[in-house]
Amino acid sequence: xxxxxxxxxxxxxxxxxxxxxxxxxxxxxxxxxxxxxxxxxxxxxxxxxxxxxxxxxxxxxxxxxxxxxxxxxxxxxxxxxxxxxxxxxxxxxxxxxxxxxxxxxxxxxxxxxxxxxxxxxxxxxxxxxxxxxxxxxxxxxxxxxxxxxxxxxxxxxxxxxxxxxxxxxxxxxxxxxxxxxxxxxxxxxxxxxxxxxxxxxxxxxxxxxxxxxxxxxxxxxxxxxxxxxxxxxxxxxxxxxxxxxxxxxxxxxxxxxxxxxxxxxxxxxxxxxxxxxxxxxxxxxxxxxxxxxxxxxxxxxxxxxxxxxxxxxxxxxxxxxxxxxxxxxxxxxxxxxxxxxxx
Numbered sequence: 001x002x003x004x005x006x007x008x009x010x011x012x013x014x015x016x017x018x019x020x021x022x023x024x025x026x027x028x029x030x031x032x033x034x035x036x037x038x039x040x041x042x043x044x045x046x047x048x049x050x051x052x053x054x055x056x057x058x059x060x061x062x063x064x065x066x067x068x069x070x071x072x073x074x075x076x077x078x079x080x081x082x083x084x085x086x087x088x089x090x091x092x093x094x095x096x097x098x099x100x101x102x103x104x105x106x107x108x109x110x111x112x113x114x115x116x117x118x119x120x121x122x123x124x125x126x127x128x129x130x131x132x133x134x135x136x137x138x139x140x141x142x143x144x145x146x147x148x149x150x151x152x153x154x155x156x157x158x159x160x161x162x163x164x165x166x167x168x169x170x171x172x173x174x175x176x177x178x179x180x181x182x183x184x185x186x187x188x189x190x191x192x193x194x195x196x197x198x199x200x201x202x203x204x205x206x207x208x209x210x211x212x213x214x215x216x217x218x219x220x221x222x223x224x225x226x227x228x229x230x231x232x233x234x235x236x237x238x239x240x241x242x243x244x245x246x247x248x249x250x251x252x253x254x255x256x257x258x259x260x261x262x263x264x265x266x267x268x269x270x271x272x273x274x275x276x277x278x279x280x281x282x283x284x285x286x287x288x289x290x291x292x293x294x295x296x297x298x299x300x301x302x303x304x305x306x307x308x309x310x311x312x313x314x315x316x317x318x319x320x321x322x323x324x325x326x327x328x329x330x331x332x333x334x335x336x337x338x339x340x341x342x343x
Contacts, residue, residue, distance in 0.1 A: 003027045003305040006059050008080055009071035010034035010043045012161050013094060017069060018047040020297035026305035033059045060087040067092060067308055073164045074171045078103045081118065085110040090308050094121045096180045097321030099171035100329055104322035111318060119304055119314060120321030122184045126299040128288050129254050129267040130185055137189060141273045142250030145190060148226035149244045150182035155234045156206045166208035173210030175328050179230040184324035186218065186226050195219040197340040198331035205233030216331040249275065266293040
């Protein structure tokens with residue numbers, strides 16, 4: 001039986017989740033609710049959603065709904081997640097799972113009381129390149145990683161399509177909205193973080209309340225270092241989300257593919273690995289094609305659908321959502337205090 005999902009929030013990100021759930025094996029959207037009923041109806045018509053709820057209470061009262069996808073601004077995640085859990089629904093919550101560790105703890109406690117699952121949208125863990133990187137690291141393809149770097153280069157349009165993100169209600173700026181992605185990927189690849197330090201840029205480029213440019217440094221419990229650069233201020237490309245990993249015996253570089261096949265293959269993964277290739281040249285690592293960058297959402301929903309209907313372990317858990325938020329909150333604390341923060 002397919003996992004029946006109701007969506008709350010018909011904003012921009014719903015246009016990614018709706019087709020992803022439709023394509024995913026084992027999941028289906030049975031309804032949608034948004035305070036803007038017209039917008040919810042437009043989404044329902046466009047993506048073939050059978051029901052538009054007149055109210056949040058009507059959604060919660062629908063016995064056919066097994067899982068609620070919370071696709072709302074950050075400051076609404078806790079309220080809607082807890083209310084859905086209390087109504088006996090599983091919840092898949094967009095990142096960041098909460099605005100603070102305390103919020104995440106309350107959300108996880110509500111899931112425990114209800115006997116339901118809370119899972120965050122950590123979609124990039126489900127991208128083929130991230131999966132391939134994890135395999136290479138596990139097999140010792142570049143040896144022990146000692147240094148990592150991530151870049152998140154986006155323009156002001158990211159804020160423009162989510163106007164609330166430019167206001168104080170966002171609960172953070174580029175770190176909470178964007179850098180949480182590399183934070184959870186790095187933790188998935190390299191393990192738990194021990195210390196965080198961070199600085200914001202003072203040359204504000206984007207008209208938004210919180211930071212538009214930041215650099216954070218992470219020290220992992222295994223001793224590896226990582227630097228995350230993030231901005232919404234890029235006026236002209238390249239817009240990019242990249243990851244570099246330096247190991248004792250090799251190198252990995254994941255970046256956006258700007259070649260002619262970028263629609264079917266949005267990522268480019270390159271490696272220097274004598275173990276894999278028998279030389280010290282830079283090689284392109286073969287990746288599955290098709291699906292575009294949104295395919296990670298499809299694979300996420302397939303994994304979550306199995307986990308919620310069959311009880312199988314999921315690649316990402318609610319605890320992972322909390323730990324990603326903890327990294328970002330620690331970066332804010334570091335910027336404010338001028339000190340390195342221990343987790």
